Amino acid sequence: MTDPTPDFRPPSQGLDAVAREASLPTSKREAADSRALEMGLPGAESISDPNIGTFSRGPLPLYAGIPTMLKLPYVEDVRQAHQHDVSFMGVPFDIGTTFRPGTRFGPQGMRRASVQYTSFYSFEMGVDLFESLNMCDLGDVFTIGNIEKSFDQISRAVGHAYTQGTFPVIMGGDHSIGYPCVRGLAPHIRKPDGSPGKLGIIHIDRHLDTLEKDMDERMHTCPWFHATNIPNAPSTNLVQMGIGGWQTSREWVKGARDIGTYVLTMDDIETMGIEKAAEVALDIAWKDADAVYLSFDIDSVEAGHVPGTGWPQPGGFQPREVLKLLRLIASRGLAAMECVEVAPCYDIADVTSIMAVHATMEVLGSLVDHGHLPAKREPMLDADLNAWKGT
Amino acid sequence: MPDEPLKEPLSPKQMKGYLAALKEETLTDTQTMENIRKGVELGLPGADSISDPNISTFSRDELPHYAGINTVMKTKYLEDVRQVGNYDVAFLGIPFDIGTTYRSGTRFGPQAMRRISALYTHYFYELGVDLVESVKICDLGDVFTIGNIEKSFDQVSRAVSHVYANGVFPMLMGGDHSLGYPNVRGIAPHVDGDIGIIHIDRHIDTQEKDMDERMHTCPWFHATNIPNAPAKNLVQVGIGGWQVPRPGVKVARERGSTIISMDDVDDHGIDKVAEMALEAAWKGNVKQVYLSFDIDSVDCGFVPGTGWPEPGGFLPREVLKLLKLVAKEGICAMECVEVAPAYDTSDITALLGIRAMLDVLATLVDEGHLPRQKKHTSDAGIDAWKGT
Numbered sequence: 001m002t003d004p005t006p007d008f009r010p011p012s013q014g015l016d017a018v019a020r021e022a023s024l025p026t027s028k029r030e031a032a033d034s035r036a037l038e039m040g041l042p043g044a045e046s047i048s049d050p051n052i053g054t055f056s057r058g059p060l061p062l063y064a065g066i067p068t069m070l071k072l073p074y075v076e077d078v079r080q081a082h083q084h085d086v087s088f089m090g091v092p093f094d095i096g097t098t099f100r101p102g103t104r105f106g107p108q109g110m111r112r113a114s115v116q117y118t119s120f121y122s123f124e125m126g127v128d129l130f131e132s133l134n135m136c137d138l139g140d141v142f143t144i145g146n147i148e149k150s151f152d153q154i155s156r157a158v159g160h161a162y163t164q165g166t167f168p169v170i171m172g173g174d175h176s177i178g179y180p181c182v183r184g185l186a187p188h189i190r191k192p193d194g195s196p197g198k199l200g201i202i203h204i205d206r207h208l209d210t211l212e213k214d215m216d217e218r219m220h221t222c223p224w225f226h227a228t229n230i231p232n233a234p235s236t237n238l239v240q241m242g243i244g245g246w247q248t249s250r251e252w253v254k255g256a257r258d259i260g261t262y263v264l265t266m267d268d269i270e271t272m273g274i275e276k277a278a279e280v281a282l283d284i285a286w287k288d289a290d291a292v293y294l295s296f297d298i299d300s301v302e303a304g305h306v307p308g309t310g311w312p313q314p315g316g317f318q319p320r321e322v323l324k325l326l327r328l329i330a331s332r333g334l335a336a337m338e339c340v341e342v343a344p345c346y347d348i349a350d351v352t353s354i355m356a357v358h359a360t361m362e363v364l365g366s367l368v369d370h371g372h373l374p375a376k377r378e379p380m381l382d383a384d385l386n387a388w389k390g391t
Numbered sequence: 392m393p394d395e396p397l398k399e400p401l402s403p404k405q406m407k408g409y410l411a412a413l414k415e416e417t418l419t420d421t422q423t424m425e426n427i428r429k430g431v432e433l434g435l436p437g438a439d440s441i442s443d444p445n446i447s448t449f450s451r452d453e454l455p456h457y458a459g460i461n462t463v464m465k466t467k468y469l470e471d472v473r474q475v476g477n478y479d480v481a482f483l484g485i486p487f488d489i490g491t492t493y494r495s496g497t498r499f500g501p502q503a504m505r506r507i508s509a510l511y512t513h514y515f516y517e518l519g520v521d522l523v524e525s526v527k528i529c530d531l532g533d534v535f536t537i538g539n540i541e542k543s544f545d546q547v548s549r550a551v552s553h554v555y556a557n558g559v560f561p562m563l564m565g566g567d568h569s570l571g572y573p574n575v576r577g578i579a580p581h582v583d584g585d586i587g588i589i590h591i592d593r594h595i596d597t598q599e600k601d602m603d604e605r606m607h608t609c610p611w612f613h614a615t616n617i618p619n620a621p622a623k624n625l626v627q628v629g630i631g632g633w634q635v636p637r638p639g640v641k642v643a644r645e646r647g648s649t650i651i652s653m654d655d656v657d658d659h660g661i662d663k664v665a666e667m668a669l670e671a672a673w674k675g676n677v678k679q680v681y682l683s684f685d686i687d688s689v690d691c692g693f694v695p696g697t698g699w700p701e702p703g704g705f706l707p708r709e710v711l712k713l714l715k716l717v718a719k720e721g722i723c724a725m726e727c728v729e730v731a732p733a734y735d736t737s738d739i740t741a742l743l744g745i746r747a748m749l750d751v752l753a754t755l756v757d758e759g760h761l762p763r764q765k766k767h768t769s770d771a772g773i774d775a776w777k778g779t
Contacts, residue, residue, distance in 0.1 A: 038471075039473075040535065041472055041473070043535065043546060043549075044546050044548075046541065047537065047542055052535055053535050054472075054534065054546055055472050055531060055534060055535060055550055056532060056535040060535070061533075061535065061536060063486045063499060063502070064486045064498075064501075064533035064534070065532050066460060066468050066530070066532055067461055074460050074468070076433050078433065078434055078448075078449050079433070089449075090458065092458045108457070108461065111460075111461075112502070137460070139434075139449055139450060140450045140459050141448065141449055142446055142448060142451075142454070142455065143450075148440065149438065149440050152441070153437060153438050156438050156448045157435075157449055160435060160448070385435070386439065389439075
């Protein structure tokens with residue numbers, strides 16, 4: 001039998017991606033390689049590859065080196081954050097947990113797992129984050145054994161990262177930090193003309209997290225009640241995706257009903273499909289808004305994929321679904337993102353941390369792919385880091 | 392039963408615990424306060440609701456212990472290794488496990504030791520030593536190891552040589568024990584005289600080759616071929632059990648190294664064994680002694696995270712005492728090898744590894760060996776080991 005269509009090539013994302021890679025630059029990586037060689041001395045004479053140093057100073061070997069996020073530069077002096085487009089920052093915090101604690105080691109787990117992503121390159125999107133962005137690791141917020149004091153520290157830190165003109169990627173920590181993160185950001189959201197702007201929130205989770213208080217404190221079941229009390233972060237622009245199951249307390253639901261958020265259950269999303277769900281969510285979150293905040297709770301993913309979390313629940317997103325959803329949400333731009341509830345001590349072979357890092361990379365990749373990063377936002381170096389006070 | 396004569400009750404003021412508490416008062420806190428001040432400057436002052444003015448918004452120093460970037464003890468990561476001469480002590484990781492003959496995974500030894508080192512403060516109670524106040528310490532990151540034992544050895548010797556020739560005390564975090572050879576090889580050309588080796592292990596590690604390569608069963612065969620690292624100054628402490636290969640024993644017999652078994656340690660006690668080991672290691676023209684600590688020398692109940700666990704080894708208090716006694720006389724470098732976190736439970740093996748290194752450092756400081764009054768720098772070049 002002869003081949004009926006010898007010239008026919010089926011549409012293939014894979015083949016397109018292979019072609020697209022050729023258009024990506026390599027100059028920043030080359031500069032980094034040469035700096036690594038300078039800092040870490042040229043390799044021994046028996047090594048034939050001239051790019052290998054004596055001391056490891058770049059991504060390779062993956063198992064070597066100091067575990068900053070993606071082995072990016074650690075910016076010890078946070079006042080220099082404005083030289084970067086993206087700043088990763090950890091919020092090691094678990095005092096807001098109501099069942100299994102351990103999210104204080106979430107940032108450490110994500111940093112450890114991130115070395116597997118130091119190629120910085122997404123094959124499908126054809127994006128090379130290393131070539132497109134200047135990224136840094138700002139280290140961790142100094143959290144305190146007191147929820148409210150920690151919230152103050154976090155709002156200050158997030159406000160700082162944002163007003164430095166960088167895109168903050170916040171690595172939690174339990175979900176109670178959703179509130180202080182939004183609170184730190186909100187005063188600095190601007191309309192294009194510079195006047196105060198409005199912030200929408202897209203919240204991906206199995207849990208509603210809309211209680212006023214839980215066991216007498218603002219625990220990780222409460223962030224959106226308080227975040228949507230912030231004047232320019234109204235509940236009408238809060239979309240909650242993936243909600244459902246047997247861990248949604250009735251009090252939460254009352255909270256959601258009272259404040260009037262938009263809730264999409266896991267069943268809703270399955271019925272309408274990821275693309276439609278993303279479209280609906282974006283329309284609500286962006287309605288008359290000037291920026292959108294993304295809150296990604298790792299426990300929104302099916303428990304089998306994320307054992308390392310405090311409230312695992314079956315029936316959530318499959319990894320491919322949530323990664324697609326995140327890409328679609330990021331395609332319209334974001335002000336900042338958080339990835340919360342990674343608790344490495346219950347994890348197996350770091351799979352939960354890996355999922356969290358991968359999710360973060362997908363968001364960044366999509367932001368670059370759609371031209372939202374590097375952002376054109378100017379640093380506001382004289383901004384008041386306590387502007388959130390009273391909200 | 393005859394009445395025991397009444398003994399003079401021990402005064403609480405004779406207790407080492409009390410004396411150590413007194414000693415703490417004599418320690419400075421200038422560097423500690425400077426680090427805190429710098430932390431608040433670089434990490435911004437804390438929120439208004441925090442009453443302690445030493446707390447910053449971003450964590451930049453020791454606290455919180457669960458925050459921050461995991462260098463060793465959260466000390467400075469010295470990216471530019473050419474600046475190492477500005478420090479007294481350099482921690483250096485060697486993520487390497489190609490020399491393992493059973494369970495691999497020591498490539499993550501440095502990472503685990505860095506991670507769990509966040510648990511320690513820089514102050515050691517019993518000796519009354521505050522490392523931050525006494526010595527300048529940096530973390531040099533890791534050697535660039537290669538998927539080839541001999542090439543990795545070259546990289547390792549070059550890296551260790553670089554640190555040592557700059558007059559800095561190397562604290563080497565393995566990696567498997569095959570590294571003992573390239574580590575000693577990197578130091579030897581810079582020692583004016585002979586170098587003795589004190590090797591604490593359950594295994595003899597003196598084969599020429601194992602499965603056709605210089606594996607982690609072989610370091611001391613090759614190290615004692617280095618002209619100024621003679622076998623007569625090699626002391627092996629803690630050896631024994633069912634994992635000592637006969638080919639290595641033959642070599643040990645031929646070369647005449649000193650071997651002290653775990654039973655010997657039991658019979659004579661830690662103090663006596665340390666004395667014997669030091670005497671043999673320092674005998675003759677020896678000018679420096681190298682300390683090789685294999686974590687598997689400790690009873691396997693305490694160190695599940697290693698490649699060749701063996702029951703019947705040292706108990707933690709015993710080995711920590713032995714290490715301190717060896718360090719008292721001064722050493723030129725230390726390696727801590729064979730930590731393999733994948734088999735560990737709650738990082739306890741890495742915890743003991745880093746603890747051993749800190750005890751040695753504190754002893755060196757307490758005995759006046761560190762910081763060095765005059766740095767032993769060397770002009771021999773960092774490739775001077777070639778051909779040895």
